[in-house]
Amino acid sequence: MNSKVYSVTEATLKLEYYCSYQERCHQEVVAKLYDLKMIPQAIDMIIVHLIEHNFLNEERFACSFARGKHRIKSWGKIRIVNELKFRKISQYNINTALKEITSEEYLETFHKLAENHWETMREANVIKKRKKFCDFLLRKGFESNLIYEKVKELEL
Missing domain, CATH: 1.10.10 (Arc Repressor Mutant, subunit A)
Known part of the structure; x- marks a missing residue:
């Protein structure tokens, strides 16, 4: 466990680096500051600094x-x-x-993933294959109407 005590300046520099090499959400940054044993007032100051200097957005x-x-x-x-x-x-x-994901890109990814998964599935029982296929795409976070339409199309 890290027992070093950080000053606000040291913690700020550490967090600037932490935010600069990968985008972070506020929750991750707050958790990191608690790991560094910072007090709530210091956490607030550092978060404000990171937002003002565009490290955290x-x-x-x-x-x-x-x-x-x-x-x-x-x-x-x-x-x-x-x-x-x-x-x-x-x-x-x-x-x-x-809005970062265009509907064309979204559907292209969905169809490619669905067709690839359907082809590589080693399930002889059609009902089990359909269920495994749907479960896979639902876990991936695709809409059920898209999935059920695709199942019908692929079973033909």
């Missing part, structure tokens, strides 16, 4: 998060929204973040 975090999780992990909008809510991101910023 919740809208930028939400947009970066949505883009990255969609493009790299192929998450659907439902999963992205739930993960952002879990990180206490405002509804306004969530809506802004979802």
